[in-house]
Amino acid sequence: MVGYGRIKCKSTFSNPFFWQIGLKKCNNCYFNDVKMELRELKTVVEKKSTIKRILLVDDSPIIHKLLRRTLEAHGYEVCGDAKNGREAVSMYQSLKPDLVFMDITMPVMDGLEASGEILKMDPQARIIMLSAMGDEQIVNRAKELGIDNFLKKPFNDYKIISAISGIV
Amino acid sequence: MDIKYILPFLEALKGVLEQFGAVDIRRGDMARNDLMYVDTDITAVVGMVGQVRGNIAYSMAEDTAKKIVSAMMMGMPVEELDEMGRSALGEFSNMVTGNASTLLSNSGVQVDITPPSIIFGKDVYFIISSVETLKIDMETSLGKVEVNIGLEI
Numbered sequence: 001m002v003g004y005g006r007i008k009c010k011s012t013f014s015n016p017f018f019w020q021i022g023l024k025k026c027n028n029c030y031f032n033d034v035k036m037e038l039r040e041l042k043t044v045v046e047k048k049s050t051i052k053r054i055l056l057v058d059d060s061p062i063i064h065k066l067l068r069r070t071l072e073a074h075g076y077e078v079c080g081d082a083k084n085g086r087e088a089v090s091m092y093q094s095l096k097p098d099l100v101f102m103d104i105t106m107p108v109m110d111g112l113e114a115s116g117e118i119l120k121m122d123p124q125a126r127i128i129m130l131s132a133m134g135d136e137q138i139v140n141r142a143k144e145l146g147i148d149n150f151l152k153k154p155f156n157d158y159k160i161i162s163a164i165s166g167i168v
Numbered sequence: 169m170d171i172k173y174i175l176p177f178l179e180a181l182k183g184v185l186e187q188f189g190a191v192d193i194r195r196g197d198m199a200r201n202d203l204m205y206v207d208t209d210i211t212a213v214v215g216m217v218g219q220v221r222g223n224i225a226y227s228m229a230e231d232t233a234k235k236i237v238s239a240m241m242m243g244m245p246v247e248e249l250d251e252m253g254r255s256a257l258g259e260f261s262n263m264v265t266g267n268a269s270t271l272l273s274n275s276g277v278q279v280d281i282t283p284p285s286i287i288f289g290k291d292v293y294f295i296i297s298s299v300e301t302l303k304i305d306m307e308t309s310l311g312k313v314e315v316n317i318g319l320e321i
Contacts, residue, residue, distance in 0.1 A: 059283070060262070062240065062255040105262070105283065132266025133281070135273035152270075153263045154187045154240075 051126070051164055053079040055097035057088040057114065058130070059106040063153075067101060067130075070157045076164070085114025092118050092125070099164065102147075104131040104138065112138070115145050128163050130155060169302055169321060176271035177224060177315055178304065180264045185308055188239035196305030196312065204294035204301045204318045209233070210249070211292060212261035215282035220272070222299060222319035226261050232311025233257055239310060249288075258284040294318075 054076050056067050068078045080095045082088040085102075086109040092100065100118065104111040111129060118125045127147050131138070134152040142150050149163045182193045204225060211227040228236070230249070237256040238246040246253055261284040269279045301318040 060255050060259045062252055062259050065252065066241070105266075105281065107283065132263045134266070134270045135278070137273070137278065153259075153266065154184055156187070 051076070051098045051167065053077050053095070053097045053099075055080045055082065055088065055091055055095060055100045057082040057085070057100060057106070057111065058103040059083050060103070063103065063130075066155075067160070070160050073157070074161055085109030085111055085117075088114045089117045089121075093121065098126065099167065100125065100127045101130050102127050104129060104133055112141055112145065115142070115147060119146050126167055128167070169300065169317070169319065172275060173220060173272070173277075173319055173321060174302060174304070174317060176268040176275075177264070177317055178306065179271060180267035181226075181306055181313065181315060183267060184260070184263050185236075185239075185310065185313075188236070190236075190239065190308045190310045193306060193308045196307045198305070199303045201301045201303060204316050206292050206294075206314065206316060207290050208314060209288065209290060210257065211287045212257050212284050213287065213294065214261050214265040214284045216265070216269070216279050216319065217282065218279035219277050220279050220319050220321060222317070223294065224261075224265055224268075224318075225294065225314075225316040226264065227314045227316065229311060232313065235310040236260055236313075254286050257286050 054071055056064050056078055058064060058067075064081050071078055079097050080091045082091045084106045088100065088102065088111075089109070100115075102111040102115055111131065115127050115129070118127065123146070129142050129147050129150045130153060131150075132153045134150070139150050148167050151159055151163055178195065185193055204223065206225060206227040208227040209230040210233045211225050213223055213225045216222050216224065233249060234246040234253070237249065237253045237260075238244060240256045240260060249257070262281070265281045265284075269281055272279055299318045299320050301316055304315045304317070306313045306315060
């Protein structure tokens, strides 16, 4: 495969920009390898598309608003908004979302405890932590629980969408 | 107060504001006070517990607060600080203090933070604990943010 490829990137915050990629012919690159990569990519995209409905858990209304805007702009459905961990556990049971965005510091029940309860109910639950707190102890506790990813606030569209794409 | 407890807050504030598009962020005046006293329009206070205890207050003029909230909301015009605006300011102080607590933990100081409180009104004294407070002005393109750090060390 030889030639040039051009990728147009659209951003909510700035004008579109382009990446141009030059592809050189290399000795170890065979058409079959390319086909294989495309097949793998297709599988990844198909698996990604299983994430459609997302539950948001945060005690701050502004975070719900900003996350909802980002997710809906990228074609995801926000199926519920929970204000604390206790609400998150009960909404998870009733809504069965494909993914949860979970804050840590919240009243009534914190995000780590809520994630533990959700994963006990459904070990296949997919949870991304989104917190201003990001010290090693907390990140390790989240990992031990089986959290899929840990994002630090502030966030932007790129961080959020990449994290969802990373869950396969 | 040891500088190692101060710098994380200033670095975190700079980092968070830069992510919201603020530029020209630099340290301005600094003062030591016996009590935490603020004389600006709006103050967001976050408590800190753990190996270091105390309070951090971020205070600013109303116009600066509106600009910060607008920047957090991707440039949406902010005419007044309604419930969403107050939530944004609370989240802003939470992000700065949370990021600072991560920097502190990297230097071996484990802390946790409490949910933020937003206070509207000038001439406010915080008589929470009788600790020495450092007031540091941070000048930014969105306006001046006073960082008041009162820690029991």
